[in-house]
Amino acid sequence: MSETYVSKEKLPGIVEQLMGTHRVFGPILKGQYHQFALLEESADLDLAFRNTRLSPKALFHPHSERMFEFTLEKGNPDAGILKEVPKDYRSRIVLGIRPCDAYAFKLDDRNFITDQFKDPWWVQRRESTTLVGLACNDPCSTCFCTSAGSGPFDTSSLDVLLVDLGEGYLLQAVTHKGEQLMGDLAGGESVPEHCTEQAAALKQSAEAQLGIQFNLDPVKQKSMVELFDAPFWEDVQFSCINCGTCTFLCPTCWCFDIQDEVYQSRGERIRIWDSCMFPLFTLHGAGHNPRDQKLKRVRQRFMHKLKYYPDKYADGIACVGCGRCVQHCPVNIDIRQVARLMAESCVCPV
């Protein structure tokens, strides 16, 4: 793994250089919140953030996306034929992504890339993107990545890791793609003495701040039916207003709906995010709705992340501990507390 050092005053120059060869996305302050967006100029990049309100999943799975277009014009030989809407797959860099958000893409890959099918748009966006992460020196009180298989300095899904050392950044290449990117950079300096040790100390301190906030081992031993029927779901669901905020902010919620929108003789097939918290999500064409009550929808979200997914893949949960749903749920429902309830609940035989 190669390392280089960039002092903070040289960063804008490096970003300009990258913008000459790639489309560069990064956190930009928009109103009150930081949000990942295309940089128009290097000064747009603002790395002084803790976590963005919206996760960067929209860079790979847009909130609303035109998939195909078609015409219904009478006499047109192409009438009714779906034509793919062109998309931009030029190479790009996502700069300043948090390690947990990058790790989320690895979990999302399981939905978009399977043995049976591959989502071509997801695949091409993944392939054309280099992920340059920013380590979390000072995690939020709502973060729990260390309890969810990731960590504040986790490099498992990054190409390059940046560590903020105060006066400058330590850049560590993780993958071949990352090595190539760093090799092309002019302006990097040799790593000053003690920087690697300083980064290791920051990692240790951030991990210690986070600790381990719940243990889901007992959930693995419990049967799905036992948890499904547990009485605590009544309490968990009580204050939920099914607003869908948790799912829209979540980097590992990938559900979408596909709709045809037609105006006069032209139409578009679009896909848009959907949420298991919405009552219509499971409404069947025949009128039956298997999740017709709030309790069933709330239970589904947590059971999917903390029981169904771990049972299916046996290597972690469908959550990366970014804490967004904890921070922004309007009624303070906390997935960490639900995880503890699931682990501690005892449905004892009478």
Ligand code: SF4
């Ligand atoms: S953000 Fe909170 S209130 Fe809204 S759907 Fe999610 S759990 Fe319910």
Ligand code: SF4
């Ligand atoms: S469930 Fe909550 S904490 Fe976990 S990845 Fe989604 S938004 Fe982040």
